[in-house]
Amino acid sequence: MSKRKRDAGPWYPPEAYGELAEGIQRVLIPADRIQERVLALGREISVDYAGRCPLLIGVLKGVVPFMADLLRAITVPVEVDYMAVASYSAEARNKGMVRLEKDLSLPITGRDVLFVEDIIDTGLTLNYLLRTLRTRDPASLEVCVLFNKEQPRLINIPLKYKGFDVPDLLVVGCGLDFRERYRNLPFVGLLKPEVFQADVED
């Protein structure tokens, strides 16, 4: 792809995000690379699901920007639904405790389900949700994740579609938050230590 085309993304440059950009130590994955990767994932999914109508399922809230872009990068008919899980403390989560706060509105029995996640960290959330969905007898169940943190993985889950491996650091943007902010950054960046240290001191 030519340099000109690469630069012609719809997003503002990082510095346009003012106070949010000031909290970023460095950009790890620029917006245009993310866009290109999402388009490639959409192409792959469109080929694999040709002649079918997969149901894309996302977990609120971090998945929203990725889901919106992925949906428009898929050229076969798709349907979409969302789940929400309660936020537990890191300690409770490490024990595999996940509580469903919002269930699906569509039945999945006999459906080709593609589970879409913004990030997989320990794998505990996904593991719990996949186990729950399997009991409902989908025709198939695959996983598509944009960002994969390999380091702290407690549970190994086969990922059919993967965007990027990311380091085990506090990364934000593209749906990933710190205290609910930074989700609207179109790139993925490393949060400055002073941002989360200041938060701890508050």
Ligand code: PRP
């Ligand atoms: C993130 C992400 C996954 C989960 C992954 O959600 O969207 O659902 O964490 O972590 P795990 O692999 O360690 O289980 P988060 O709880 O941050 O909520 P959010 O989507 O509302 O930001």
